[in-house]
Amino acid sequence: MSEKFDWLLKKTPRSVDQIRLWPENPRLNPDETHTSLSDFADDLTYDTADKKDFYELITSISEDGFIPADPVVVWKNEENSKYYVAEGNRRLVALKLLREPHKAPKSIRRFVRKASDQTNLTEIEKIPVNVAPTFEEAEWYINQRNSSSSLQRKWTRVQQQRWIITLYEKHNGDIDKIMSITKLSKSELEGFFRILKIKDFVKLDEVRTKLTDDEFDKANSYRFPITILERFFSFSDVKDRWGVEYDNLEVKIISVKSSFLNAFAELIKRIVNNKEDDKINTRLTKDDLAEILDSLPQVVFPSDNGQTNEAGAHDNEGDGHPHSGKNNEGVSEATEGSQESNSTNTDSANNQSDTIQYLKGNPKRPKMVLSIYELKTDSYRLQGLFSEFKKISLGHKNCVAAGLRVFLDLAVLNYIQTEGIENSIRAQYQDDLRNVPLKKRLEYIKSNHLNNREQIIVNRLIDSNYHYSLDVLNGYIHGQETHNLNKEFLNSFWDFLFPLFEALLDIKEN
Known part of the structure; x- marks a missing residue:
């Protein structure tokens, strides 16, 4: 093995209490600050599935001790001479909580306290770590790791995408450099960036005003189930009927953009509201597409004469054709209706925040606890x-x-x-x-x-x-x-x- 990787062979005991957690960990919500141990633990146990896995990790350490099978990788920050964990943040949070259960979030403190009482705290005072010479070396390991341990959770699709975005910004969009770090193909990276650009349509006023404050917050959150969006736009039928074309990293909308964004806003609503009987989910199949697309607002396309055609239609003459002049009149009526509906949605979204503020502390509110x-x-x-x-x-x-x-x-x-x-x-x-x-x-x-x-x-x-x-x-x-x-x-x-x-x-x- 090259001397470059000697640090991977050498494990050094380090104090659990002295190793610092990494605030830029892609598992964490980038919109929140993480200054205390409780902040980190709260974020890592936000979802039910994440909490269940974290409990299993806590239980494993409590019953069997810390098993150093998977490397915990740290690097030394030269600015403050402190060691930060690059790989193993979740395990380090578990160890720190077992040693100081009073610092656990209230929602999991009872569980952590019981586990701590059954743990030999002396044995987890120090753990063996691999000290990377630089953060760049630690970064390299993050992308190379491939553990089969059931206790080491791999990044989700969203977390992986966030990490790639971090690399994209750090290396000024140098695709070749990012490919060398992540070992992903150019087409995989382009796919990542395109779907993130599609997701960012949520921030456009034409979409945002159609969402309630709660829907927008969910759509703009890093916890948004982007895999559903990725799956939806992977079907050629969707791209054809909605007028979406890809050009390397670029996403082009060749349909009438206002029409596309209206349908996109409804799609986002369906995703974030997550009704049990809705087929827009991670199990979406091609067999479901026709029904789903028909249930969403129609996307129209510009024609040579300045009129609009429904998605998937061709220009044809004749009154009997579905897209003759008579039908274009219907499209105009639908557009007017859509604009009126959009205005209503905008007013609703703008007023919702005022309504909540009015109800807070108002003894005449209809329910004792507000939904916020x-x-x-x-x-x-x-x-x-x-x-x-x-x-x-x-x-x-x-x-x-x-x-x-x-x-x-x-x-x-x-x-x-x-x-x-x-x-x-x-x-x-x-x-x-x-x-x-x-x-x-x-x-x-x-x-x-x-x-x-x-x-x-x-x-x-x-x-x-x-x-x-x-x-x-x-x-x-x-x-x-x-x-x-x-x-x-x-x-x-x-x-x-x-x-x-x-x-x-x-x-x-x-």
Whole structure:
């Protein structure tokens, strides 16, 4: 073997705590900042499948120790003399969390804490790493790696594309240089860049105004399922009917562009909304194409006389032809209707943000929890209740009121288990946790774990004379009074408790 690769044969023990994580890791969301260990872990466990794989990795290290079968590659940053991990970020995050479980995101902290309790932390204080002479050498390894380990997850298609885009920018579009690094063919690289250019149509005003804020955020996210878009535009029938042509790296639209973008916007809507019965998915086949294309807005083409023809049609004379002058009139009418619809969509998208702001904190809102909030938790009961709060009308006031009391109980219990303070509470009250009532649990958490703002909320909550009190919540289940059972009061009660829920749970606003 060439001396150039000697560093791959030499493993050096390095402290897990001292090795730094790589913020530019393609597995991470580039739109978010990653400054803490929790930020990295939160991103790596965002999807259900990713979380499941991460749990398996944590369990493996906890039960069997760290197995150095697959190299962990680091390089030394000459600016600060710190070592950063180029290959093995996910494994390093798992090791760091096992050593400091209190730094795990709330959504996975309980699992990590239990695994940490069963782990020999001394054995994972240091791990063997391969120290690359430069970042360029580490970069080379990233592209060469080919592990068969089930615990080492290969990059997804999107992550691979992001890495190639990084190389494209770094090497000023030098395709030959990128080919030498990635070992991909020119046609593969061109395919990568073309589909990314197609995806970027989402940012055009003609498309963006047809999407809601939520749809645009999903479409513009690095988590957008670009493989569906890639598969859709791989079919020649799609390119023919929508007027898409490729010229090396360029994507040319030969149909009427406004017509193409209107259909493209609807396609994006279908992809991001991801309805179960929609055939626009990664399993899309040619047999499904005709039905799918017919269900999307028609794409029209310019003709020699300045009129427009439907996609796939040829210029022919005669009133009996589907694309005669009579039908062109229909196309014009459809265009006018489309413009009117686009105007409505634009108004809807522009107004949605204002509507959300109006509903936040508004006691007259129709649902207790707005759709912009997301709860990340391993508790299916908490997750289920939270989802129901976003769906169920406050016309079902008894269900919502009782659910709020249950949600508070579950949130407190989840926090106790997440923070691993069961034994401390048992010792405090000289009783088994299941016999300690909610009021005492709240008092213990208030005194030992909460900040001033949340302490004030708990003090008021356990005060039976306060209008948003635990006694009122208990009355929703055991009492008979109904004077506090109205939409305004329930919404205000949730808003009063919300800062406490933010402290106890991992709730974020999208």
